[in-house]
Amino acid sequence: MNSCNDPLPMALSIAAVERDTGIGKDTLRVWERRYGFPQPGRDAHGERTYPTAQVEKLRVIKRLMDQGHRPGRIVAQSMEALRHLSRGEASLQPSQDTPHVQGQADLMAYVAMLQTQDHEGLRRELLKTLSKDGLQRFVVEVVAPLTAMVGDTWARGDLAIHEEHLYTECVSSLMRQAILAIPKPANGGQPTVLLTTFPQEAHGLGLQMVESLLTLQGCRCVSLGTQTPVHDIAQAAMAHRADVVALSFSVNMNANHVVAGLAELNLLLPTSIALWVGGQAPVLRRRPMERVRVLHDLTSIADAVHDWRRLESHHHG
Known part of the structure; x- marks a missing residue:
């Protein structure tokens, strides 16, 4: 998988690199200035283009960040050093919510x-x-x-x-x-949950895992997939009469994007629509946000649905 052996080297746009690696455009630009990597070229219009070898290295960096490594310590390292780091330290690390994982x-x-x-x-x-x-x-x-x-x-x-x-x-x-x-539940007492990610978040497998568990809890799920603009999330939530908007954030998400996006969404959504967020973005743990419920692991989904039903029955009691 060494891109040096690719018969036809290609260069990707910054938008394509963001989609491919899950690393936001702003983050790529910051790393370019701060760490000297990546080192994009420019196309005929002066837009950044990234060779496949650099994109491959960015994918490895993203994986290491997901394992808890800080970008300042790894971005400037060579590809061989990054792979050595992965080979020496990467291991199966079940999350805290999966104590009895398959062998x-x-x-x-x-x-x-x-x-x-x-x-x-x-x-x-x-x-x-x-x-x-x-x-x-x-x-x-x-x-x-x-x-x-x-x-x-x-x-x-x-x-x-x-x-x-x-x-x-x-x-x-x-x-x-x-x-x-999954059998559809009878009407009443079941929240409608809109699932998606912000435009900077391209990875959707975690979102689908959450959708699976929410559906098992009797929720009616409406998934928009990944990378939905904030205004469109709000419009979709009201169009589908959602009770909850659920968002996923991976570890590489820029903290400012998370906070600003959630603040904007809070302003756009009526107070009757709850906001649930989950994922590995550190800012979710560091900074409590008004009206935002953080789902710390997969097992907390059932608790969130239970609490929603309890509040709903109280309001109609």
């Missing part, structure tokens, strides 16, 4: 199928696990830790980007089918 050996077997291009076997085995364990356990005990393992394996250079994309598509399609198969 690491079982998870590694899924990764091995990816590495041998056995996508049919991967889908078959994941479907078997989903059918046996149910959607709740599948999301919490398999998808969450397996996604972290796939990311770690890719960051070490042991998984190609097309294999990671295949994994994402396979898991997403299985969750989509499972969500559609």
Whole structure:
């Protein structure tokens, strides 16, 4: 997966790099000034263009940041140093909300199928696990830790980007089918939840995991996918008569974008619509925000839905 061996080197626009890596445009510009990387070229219109080798390095940096590394310590390092860091320190680290995750050996077997291009076997085995364990356990005990393992394996250079994309598509399609198969609850007492991300957030697998668990809780979910402008989020919430807007933020999200976007959304939404946020963005833990409920892990989703129902019954009691 060394891009130096690519037969046709390409250069991507800053918008394409943001979509591909999940690193915001503003962050890329700041790193360019502060750390001397990335080092984009310019197209005929003077716009930044990024060679594929730099984009590949940015993906590795993003993975390391997701594992808790600070950008100031890793952005200026060589690709070899970054891969060495991943190889030496990356490991399966189940989140606190998954105390009984599937065994690491079982998870590694899924990764091995990816590495041998056995996508049919991967889908078959994941479907078997989903059918046996149910959607709740599948999301919490398999998808969450397996996604972290796939990311770690890719960051070490042991998984190609097309294999990671295949994994994402396979898991997403299985969750989509499972969500559609969940019986619809009777009317009344069920919140309508609008799910999406801000324009700077391109990763949607976590959002789909949340949608799965919310649907199991009886919520009516309306997913807009990723990268929705704030004004459009507010318009969609009112058009669908949403009770809750749920947003996901990964670790690389610029803190100012998070705070400013949530403040703007608060102004645009009526007070009757709750705001739930989750993900790894540190600012969510550091700075309490008015009307914003932080879902610290997957298990807190059920608590949030329970509290919404309790307040709703109180208002109508």
